[in-house]
Every structure is written in structure tokens, then in C-alpha cells.
Amino acid sequence: MSSFPTKRLRRLRYNSIVRDMIRETVLTKNDLIYPLFVVPGTKVKHEVRSMPGVYQMSIDVLVEECKELVQLGIPAIILFGIPDHKDEVGSGAYDPNGIIQQAVRAIKKEVKNILVITDVCMCEYTSHGHCGVLDGERILSDQTIKLLAKEAVTHAQAGADVIAPSDMMDGRVAAIRKSLDYKGFTNIPIMSYAVKYSSGYYGPFRDAADSAPSFGDRRSHQMDIANGDEAIREAESDVEEGADIIMLKPAGPYLDIIRRVKDKFEMPTAAYQVSGEYSMIKAAAQNNWIDGERVMLESLISIKRAGADMILTYFAKDVAKWIDSNK
Numbered sequence: 001m002s003s004f005p006t007k008r009l010r011r012l013r014y015n016s017i018v019r020d021m022i023r024e025t026v027l028t029k030n031d032l033i034y035p036l037f038v039v040p041g042t043k044v045k046h047e048v049r050s051m052p053g054v055y056q057m058s059i060d061v062l063v064e065e066c067k068e069l070v071q072l073g074i075p076a077i078i079l080f081g082i083p084d085h086k087d088e089v090g091s092g093a094y095d096p097n098g099i100i101q102q103a104v105r106a107i108k109k110e111v112k113n114i115l116v117i118t119d120v121c122m123c124e125y126t127s128h129g130h131c132g133v134l135d136g137e138r139i140l141s142d143q144t145i146k147l148l149a150k151e152a153v154t155h156a157q158a159g160a161d162v163i164a165p166s167d168m169m170d171g172r173v174a175a176i177r178k179s180l181d182y183k184g185f186t187n188i189p190i191m192s193y194a195v196k197y198s199s200g201y202y203g204p205f206r207d208a209a210d211s212a213p214s215f216g217d218r219r220s221h222q223m224d225i226a227n228g229d230e231a232i233r234e235a236e237s238d239v240e241e242g243a244d245i246i247m248l249k250p251a252g253p254y255l256d257i258i259r260r261v262k263d264k265f266e267m268p269t270a271a272y273q274v275s276g277e278y279s280m281i282k283a284a285a286q287n288n289w290i291d292g293e294r295v296m297l298e299s300l301i302s303i304k305r306a307g308a309d310m311i312l313t314y315f316a317k318d319v320a321k322w323i324d325s326n327k
């Protein structure tokens with residue numbers, strides 16, 4: 001290996017043409033998945049207090065939003081539902097006429113060329129805000145996965161293109177795969193939230209999805225932030241159970257984990273840049289403490305460089321517009 005003065009790394013940085021040619025990581029619109037929150041009613045477009053630029057929308061508004069996303073070239077959305085009614089067993093989650101099922105049908109009827117991914121969990125639908133059926137204060141994994149499988153099938157029947165279980169119950173990918181196959185949905189992929197840390201960065205999402213737990217937290221099923229090897233074990237079980245895409249969240253603070261999972265499994269890998277990551281950048285930018293656009297791009301390119309093939313991000317529209325104006 002040569003060294004200085006023969007070797008000068010700055011030679012390839014001296015102008016923007018050269019820099020563009022040797023760039024290793026490029027963000028494209030095909031990397032983007034836009035999360036959307038759907039609420040009951042009509043003409044509802046309610047900004048989430050802690051997430052500037054992110055809205056809860058009723059189905060009619062959501063359909064128009066999806067048309068705009070297609071115009072912008074954003075290929076995919078992931079839907080979260082906020083039902084008008086919650087109960088102990090989260091029945092709104094698997095109601096064929098639940099909020100998500102209705103939303104998917106409406107989008108599929110009116111919008112072409114958008115991939116509809118649905119989040120499958122119970123916490124937005126349970127009165128206690130936990131991700132499954134409870135016995136006292138304990139979540140019953142085995143009962144819960146039966147309901148999750150039922151929820152997934154109703155999403156597929158409504159027209160969902162990809163099912164994304166987010167609950168972190170053991171065995172749920174296999175249970176969902178089996179139910180989907182049994183009902184004839186052998187071609188519907190599963191994007192599993194394989195590695196989900198018990199993170200403080202989810203705070204603003206709970207405003208958006210009205211899903212804060214009424215007691216306790218999610219540490220009994222989400223991962224300890226300090227663990228890396230455990231992420232490999234979590235991802236491994238989802239891959240074995242039949243996940244087609246594995247997802248990690250949060251993204252930015254866990255770039256090392258994204259890289260390890262990508263290298264280890266060589267699977268299509270998604271990373272969720274979660275609400276807190278978004279809100280921190282937005283808030284600092286609104287105060288002119290950082291250059292918001294620059295930090296947004298840096299955050300997303302870093303996630304892709306770490307190994308993510310696709311990124312779930314509330315910045316999807318902003319990035320798509322940036323890509324268009326920088327062609």
C-alpha cells in the first residue's frame with residue numbers, strides 16, 4: 001500500500017463532478033416508504049402536535065394524499081389505524097370493516113401504483129394500549145398471535161400488498177404466514193419488525209397513533225437498547241419463520257445493528273426512522289439551530305450506507321421533492 005505523498009485522498013474530492021462519480025451511496029425515491037395515520041370521519045386532516053408536517057387523516061383525505069405520493073414518485077406507504085373504539089381484546093384490529101381494512105379498500109379502488117403495507121399490531125386497538133391480550137399485566141403471547149394472524153388475513157382480504165407485524169411476540173411471523181397461506185395469500189410478503197428496541201425515540205408516535213400504554217411499558221417484549229447480539233437472534237427467528245423483509249427500528253441510533261443484520265442475513269432490510277428521530281431534526285431546524293434539509297439527507301444517507309435497502313421515514317415527501325429539484 002502506498003502512503004503519503006504518493007497517496008492523496010483529497011485528489012478525488014477536488015470538484016463536484018469527481019465527488020458525484022465516486023459517491024458510494026445515493027438516495028433514490030425507490031428507497032422510501034411513507035408512514036400514514038388514518039382516523040375515522042371525513043375531511044379530517046389533523047397535524048400531530050409533536051410531529052410538524054405529519055397528519056392524522058380520514059380515509060377521503062388519505063386517498064387524495066396517496067394520489068399526491070404517486071405524483072411525487074413515492075412507491076410505498078405503511079398504514080397505522082386509529083379506531084373510534086378500543087376494547088380489551090383489540091377487536092378493531094381484525095374487524096373486516098375496521099379502519100385499516102376500509103382504508104386499504106379505498107386506496108386500492110382509487111389509486112394505482114402504490115404499494116400498501118399495513119402495520120399489524122394490537123396496541124392501537126386495545127383499551128390498555130398494550131400490544132396483545134392481557135392476563136393481569138402480562139401479555140399472553142400465544143393468544144395474541146392468533147389474533148394477529150386474523151388481523152393480517154383481513155388486511156390481505158382488503159387488498160394490502162405487504163403485511164408488517166410490529167408486535168414482537170414470539171412466533172407471530174410463522175403464525176401469520178400459515179394463516180395467509182391457508183387463505184390463499186401465498187404471494188403476500190411479510191415485512192417483519194424483526195429488531196425493535198424499547199426506545200425513547202417513539203414518544204411522538206404515541207401522539208400520532210394514540211397508543212401510549214395505560215400502565216407499564218413495552219420492555220417485556222421490546223429489546224434492551226444495550227444489546228446487539230440479541231438483535232441477531234431476533235432477526236434469525238423471523239427469517240426462519242418466513243419473513244421476506246426484515247425491519248429494524250429505530251434507525252439512526254442503531255446503524256451498527258443495521259450493518260450487522262444486513263451482513264449476517266443478506267436479506268432485504270428495512271429501517272424505520274422513527275418519530276423522535278424526525279421530530280428532533282424538525283424542531284432543531286425550526287429554531288434554525290441546524291440546516292434541516294442537510295441533516296435530513298445526512299440522516300437518511302447514513303441509514304442507507306449502514307445497509308438499509310428501504311427506509312420508512314416521515315421525510316419521504318420532503319426527500320422526494322429534494323430529489324426532483326436536484327436532478
Ligand SMILES: [Zn+2]
Nearest residue numbers: 121122123131
Ligand atoms: Zn404494538
